[in-house]
Amino acid sequence: MSKYENWQLSKASYPYSTITQTRFGDMDLLGHINNVAMAGLFENGRVRFNHSLGMASLSEGERWLIAAVQINYIREAHFPDDAEICSGISRIGNSSWDILSAAFQKDRCVSTCTTTLVLTDKQGAKQIGANLRAALEQQMVRIA
Amino acid sequence: MSKYENWQLSKASYPYSTITQTRFGDMDLLGHINNVAMAGLFENGRVRFNHSLGMASLSEGERWLIAAVQINYIREAHFPDDAEICSGISRIGNSSWDILSAAFQKDRCVSTCTTTLVLTDKQGAKQIGANLRAALEQQMVRIA
Amino acid sequence: MSKYENWQLSKASYPYSTITQTRFGDMDLLGHINNVAMAGLFENGRVRFNHSLGMASLSEGERWLIAAVQINYIREAHFPDDAEICSGISRIGNSSWDILSAAFQKDRCVSTCTTTLVLTDKQGAKQIGANLRAALEQQMVRIA
Amino acid sequence: MSKYENWQLSKASYPYSTITQTRFGDMDLLGHINNVAMAGLFENGRVRFNHSLGMASLSEGERWLIAAVQINYIREAHFPDDAEICSGISRIGNSSWDILSAAFQKDRCVSTCTTTLVLTDKQGAKQIGANLRAALEQQMVRIA
Numbered sequence: 001m002s003k004y005e006n007w008q009l010s011k012a013s014y015p016y017s018t019i020t021q022t023r024f025g026d027m028d029l030l031g032h033i034n035n036v037a038m039a040g041l042f043e044n045g046r047v048r049f050n051h052s053l054g055m056a057s058l059s060e061g062e063r064w065l066i067a068a069v070q071i072n073y074i075r076e077a078h079f080p081d082d083a084e085i086c087s088g089i090s091r092i093g094n095s096s097w098d099i100l101s102a103a104f105q106k107d108r109c110v111s112t113c114t115t116t117l118v119l120t121d122k123q124g125a126k127q128i129g130a131n132l133r134a135a136l137e138q139q140m141v142r143i144a
Numbered sequence: 145m146s147k148y149e150n151w152q153l154s155k156a157s158y159p160y161s162t163i164t165q166t167r168f169g170d171m172d173l174l175g176h177i178n179n180v181a182m183a184g185l186f187e188n189g190r191v192r193f194n195h196s197l198g199m200a201s202l203s204e205g206e207r208w209l210i211a212a213v214q215i216n217y218i219r220e221a222h223f224p225d226d227a228e229i230c231s232g233i234s235r236i237g238n239s240s241w242d243i244l245s246a247a248f249q250k251d252r253c254v255s256t257c258t259t260t261l262v263l264t265d266k267q268g269a270k271q272i273g274a275n276l277r278a279a280l281e282q283q284m285v286r287i288a
Numbered sequence: 289m290s291k292y293e294n295w296q297l298s299k300a301s302y303p304y305s306t307i308t309q310t311r312f313g314d315m316d317l318l319g320h321i322n323n324v325a326m327a328g329l330f331e332n333g334r335v336r337f338n339h340s341l342g343m344a345s346l347s348e349g350e351r352w353l354i355a356a357v358q359i360n361y362i363r364e365a366h367f368p369d370d371a372e373i374c375s376g377i378s379r380i381g382n383s384s385w386d387i388l389s390a391a392f393q394k395d396r397c398v399s400t401c402t403t404t405l406v407l408t409d410k411q412g413a414k415q416i417g418a419n420l421r422a423a424l425e426q427q428m429v430r431i432a
Numbered sequence: 433m434s435k436y437e438n439w440q441l442s443k444a445s446y447p448y449s450t451i452t453q454t455r456f457g458d459m460d461l462l463g464h465i466n467n468v469a470m471a472g473l474f475e476n477g478r479v480r481f482n483h484s485l486g487m488a489s490l491s492e493g494e495r496w497l498i499a500a501v502q503i504n505y506i507r508e509a510h511f512p513d514d515a516e517i518c519s520g521i522s523r524i525g526n527s528s529w530d531i532l533s534a535a536f537q538k539d540r541c542v543s544t545c546t547t548t549l550v551l552t553d554k555q556g557a558k559q560i561g562a563n564l565r566a567a568l569e570q571q572m573v574r575i576a
Contacts, residue, residue: 003212003260021453024479025324025472029315035210036313039183040457047456048512066179068147070214080480116147165309168335169328169468173459180457184313191312192368224336291500291548323498327471354467356435358502404435 004072007144008102009109014086015139018048022079033077033110039069042101042113045085049099053135061121067096068116077103077110088141090114092133095125100141148216151288152246153253158230159283162192166223177221177254183213186245186257189229193243197279205265211240212260221247221254232285234258236277239269244285292360295432296390297397302374303427306336310367321365321398327357330389330401333373337387341423349409355384356404365391365398376429378402380421383413388429436504439576440534441541446518447571450480454511465509465542471501474533474545477517481531485567493553499528500548509535509542520573522546524565527557532573 007013026037033041058064077083083103090100101113119126128136151157170181177185202208221227227247234244245257263270272280295301314325321329346352365371371391378388389401407414416424439445458469465473490496509515515535522532533545551558560568 020455021476023452023472023476025316025322025475027317028313029317029319031317034313035213036180036183036187039180039213040455043180043457044453044455066217068214068216069179069183070212072212073210164311165332167308167328167332169331169460169466171461172457173461173463175461178457184311187313188309188311323501324468324471324475327468327501331468354505356502356504357467357471358500360500361498 003070004074004112008100008112009074010144011084011086011102011104011107013142013144014088014100014102015141016049016052016088017084017086018045020044020083020085022077022081022083024079027079033079035071035073038073038077038103038111039071039113041083041085041103042069042071042111042115045087045101045103046099046115049087049101053139058132059129062119062126063121064117064119066115067118070114072112073110074112075108075110077105081105083110089136089139090141092128092136095119095127097128097136147214148218148256152244152256153218154288155228155230155246155248155251157286157288158232158244158246159285160193160196160232161228161230162189164188164227164229166221166225166227168223171223177223179215179217182217182221182247182255183215185227185229185247186213186215186255186259189231189245189247190243190259193231193245197283202276203273206263206270207265208261208263210259211262214258216256217254218256219252219254221249225249227254233280233283234285236272236280239263239271241272241280291358292362292400296388296400297362298432299372299374299390299392299395301430301432302376302388302390303429304337304340304376305372305374306333308332308371308373310365310369310371312367315367321367323359323361326361326365326391326399327359329371329373329391330357330359330399330403333375333389333391334387334403337375337389341427346420347417350407350414351409352405352407354403355406358402360400361398362400363396363398365393369393371398377424377427378429380416380424383407383415385416385424435502436506436544440532440544441506442576443516443518443534443536443539445574445576446520446532446534447573448481448484448520449516449518450477452476452515452517454509454513454515456511459511465511467503467505470505470509470535470543471503471545473515473517473535474501474503474543474547477519477533477535478531478547481519481533485571490564491561494551494558495553496549496551498547499550502546504544505542506544507540507542509537513537515542521568521571522573524560524568527551527559529560529568
């Protein structure tokens, strides 16, 4: 039933990393980081990763949408420890791609996240152009 | 690449339903319900579904944890429309089970969510007992 | 030190009311509705109140900004009980006005909120026009 | 109508400071930090300030509750800039005290916050003991 592989739990597998603070409000009743709050931490790491990709690679009128998010909760995550969010590209399709992210606290992986994005314009899903494809290819995860 | 099946988009497939209001704060920059906020809507529907299961079926010292959440974003969701969150059990394993949920606005499915829960006690994952299994079996999704 | 008056604790003092659901995620560690989450409940009630005011009363290029929010936490608020958010106008100044709101659970006031809004255009704060002033005056709180 | 004084806008007035990251999810429709999200930033800064106070100064069975929060929104706040949250004690009463906080982005004050806390035990509000009072007195704001 395991939904992730061992290499995904290692920081060395990801080309990009950013530190995200946890907040008091991320905790739920049980005193650990809530599962929805973890989705927010991943969103924050992903936004900064996308910035780093230079989304100037998008053409006029294009934008991407989130089609799917899959999160595995591996260990309890805690406040006030920082979360290091590592990210890389794990799949490039015709009009969509996957960002694989992992959250670390005290250097142990607490959670992984796969986000599927789709490139769109007003007509709907759109083929990934050469510039964007090149930017994505430079940030692939490293599968050991 | 589609991560859901047609029967999942129909309310008739789910034994349980609850209305959840959307909030102004659920919207993001783009003016639609943010993907993390949608995870919060599903959490809320799932909590009410779990209440309905009579989790008195748990024995002393047992609790469940969320092991994984997978969400598909199918259509843009909007404020201030209510979201109807339908839920049912889609898998019962040895120590874990899946809740399948779908969010509807104006009777169209905007998003689906699969949540994997694991039964635990202080020793870790634990076999699902007869009472809990019976409660889960009464709330299975109906695959048309 | 009391920062509210008795009439503020009565639903009859407010011309407008809307029911807002509480969510699982509104609870904090202590098991009651978190103080920031309560601010979100008030925001939601206020947005719906503003809609009811027919903000078509605004002229082209005008918008309002929130200048201040003051919340009193009077009783612990609980999930999954609904919160009834009542609102009315409690002050109309030259370019700003106050919305007074109160949150009720099981018909008891759990919290009050005063929000100060300022009318602005590109030049900054702006005098309230006749249409907006008339709309605000029709929704004054009733001080018993 | 101004609800704050000039000295409150200066970092030098506060004995404690902590950096809080803003998150993508803190933005609302208008593209600036939402007013409720700002309340969350202040909560986070306050929690860390309270830790620094050594709340070991509390006796067994005591806890404090938030009685009131008053926030002034002075300038638009932005993502992804960090927010520096400065805090100090601005009032010590019989059983309650005020924490005054200010949020800075790029060294300019964007918002101030006054939080009133009440010391309680099972009987309700309780007189502040000598240890807690001494801890609070060491962290007073400096009114220029």
